[in-house]
Amino acid sequence: MKRILIVDDEEMIVRTIKAYLDREGFKTYTANDGEEALRAFEEKGPDLIVLDLMLPKVTGIEVTRKIRATSRVPIIMLTAKAAEADRVVGLELGADDYVVKPFSPRELVARIRAVLRRIDGAAGEPEKIVSGEIEIDIKTREVMLDGKEIELTPTEFDLLAYLARHPGQVFTRLQLLREVQGYTYDAFARTIDTHVKNLRRKLEEDPKNPRYIQTVHGVGYRFARES
Numbered sequence: 518m519k520r521i522l523i524v525d526d527e528e529m530i531v532r533t534i535k536a537y538l539d540r541e542g543f544k545t546y547t548a549n550d551g552e553e554a555l556r557a558f559e560e561k562g563p564d565l566i567v568l569d570l571m572l573p574k575v576t577g578i579e580v581t582r583k584i585r586a587t588s589r590v591p592i593i594m595l596t597a598k599a600a601e602a603d604r605v606v607g608l609e610l611g612a613d614d615y616v617v618k619p620f621s622p623r624e625l626v627a628r629i630r631a632v633l634r635r636i637d638g639a640a641g642e643p644e645k646i647v648s649g650e651i652e653i654d655i656k657t658r659e660v661m662l663d664g665k666e667i668e669l670t671p672t673e674f675d676l677l678a679y680l681a682r683h684p685g686q687v688f689t690r691l692q693l694l695r696e697v698q699g700y701t702y703d704a705f706a707r708t709i710d711t712h713v714k715n716l717r718r719k720l721e722e723d724p725k726n727p728r729y730i731q732t733v734h735g736v737g738y739r740f741a742r743e744s
Contacts, residue, residue, distance in 0.1 A: 519633055520544045522563035524554040524580070525595060526572055530618075534567060537622040538629070551575025558584055565629055568612075569595040570603050578606055585611040591632045591671045595620070608711040613672035614698060615708070631699035635675050646681045648743050651720065651729060653678055660720075667719050672697060676712050677720075680730060680740035689737040713738055 521543045523534050528549070535545045546561045548554040551572040558566065566584070570577035581592060594607045594615040604615050613632055616625050636658070646653040650663040658674055660667045669677065675697045680688070688696075690706040697709075717724035731741050 518542065518544045519565065520546065520561060520563045521629065522546045522548065522554070522557050522561060522566045522568075524548045524551075524557075524566065524572065524577070525569040526550060527569075530569075530595075533622055534625065537626055541626055541630075543629075549573075551577065551580045554580050555583060558588075558590075563590060565591045565593065565633060567593050567595065567625070567629070570607060571597065578603065578610065581607055581610045581612055585670070589668065589670055591636070593625070593628055593632065604708075605711055608708055609715060611670040611673070611715070613670055628699075632671060635697075635699075636671055646678065648681060648684065648729065648740070651681070653681055662720055669716070669719065673712055673716055673719075676709070677716055677730075680738065684740045685742040687733045687736050687739045693737065709738070 521538050523531055523538070523545060524547070525531050525534075526549050531547050531549065535547060538545050546557050546563065548557045552574045554568065554572070555575065557563075568577050568580060572580065577594065584590065584592065592612045594604065594612045595618060596604050596607070596615050597618055607615065614628055616628060644655040646655070652661040654660075655678060660669055660674065660677065676693060679693070679696050690709040693709050694706055713730055716730055717727050720729055721727045729741055731739050733739055
C-alpha cells in the first residue's frame with residue numbers, strides 16, 4: 518500500500534484529498550503546516566507528498582528544499598492560480614508536478630497514480646543507457662556522471678531516460694509532457710523547460726552550451742547523438 522503525505526493549511530482541502538485517496542486504497546497521513554510536514558516526512562517515510570506552497574511556519578518552498586537535500590521522494594505541489602513564480606521556484610527545487618487550485622480531486626489522484634506508475638514500472642527494466650560520461654540505470658533509477666552519482670528527482674530521471682532512449686530524435690514539449698507526466702495540457706507544457714534547466718545544471722559542464730540535452734528552437738528538445 519502506497520503512503521501519501523498530504524500537506525495543506527486548509528482543513529477542507531486536506532479532508533477532501535484524504536477521502537479520495539483513502540477510497541482509492543492509499544495509506545494517507547496529513548499535516549497542516551511546514552513544521553508538521555517535515556516531522557511527518559521523517560517519521561512516516563511517504564512514497565509521495567502532496568504539498569501546498571502557501572504554508573504557515575515553514576513555507577512549502579522551504580519544505581521542498583529541505584526534503585530534496587536528503588530524498589528523491591516525488592512531490593506534487595498545490596498552488597494558487599496566480600502563483601506562477603512560486604511554481605517555477607518549486608519545480609527548480611525539484612518538485613515533480615503541480616496542480617492549480619481550485620482543482621479536481623480526481624485529476625490529483627490521476628496525477629499521483631501516473632507518478633507512482635512511472636517509478637514502479639521502471640523498476641522492472643534491467644536496461645542501462647550509456648552516452649559519453651553519462652550512465653543511466655533504468656532498474657535502479659541511478660544516474661552516474663563520470664563515475665559520480667547525480668541526484669535527480671523522479672520526473673528529472675524520467676525525462677532524461679526518455680530522451681536518452683531516443684538520441685537525435687526531436688520532441689515537442691507536449692510530447693515530453695505526455696510521455697513523462699502522462700497528460701497533455703498546453704498550460705503545463707512550459708514545466709518541461711524548468712525540468713530541462715535543472716537537468717542541464719546537474720549534468721552539463723556548461724549549461725548554456727549543453728552537450729547532452731539540446732534545444733531545437735521552435736520545436737523542443739533532443740538528446741544528442743554521440744559521434
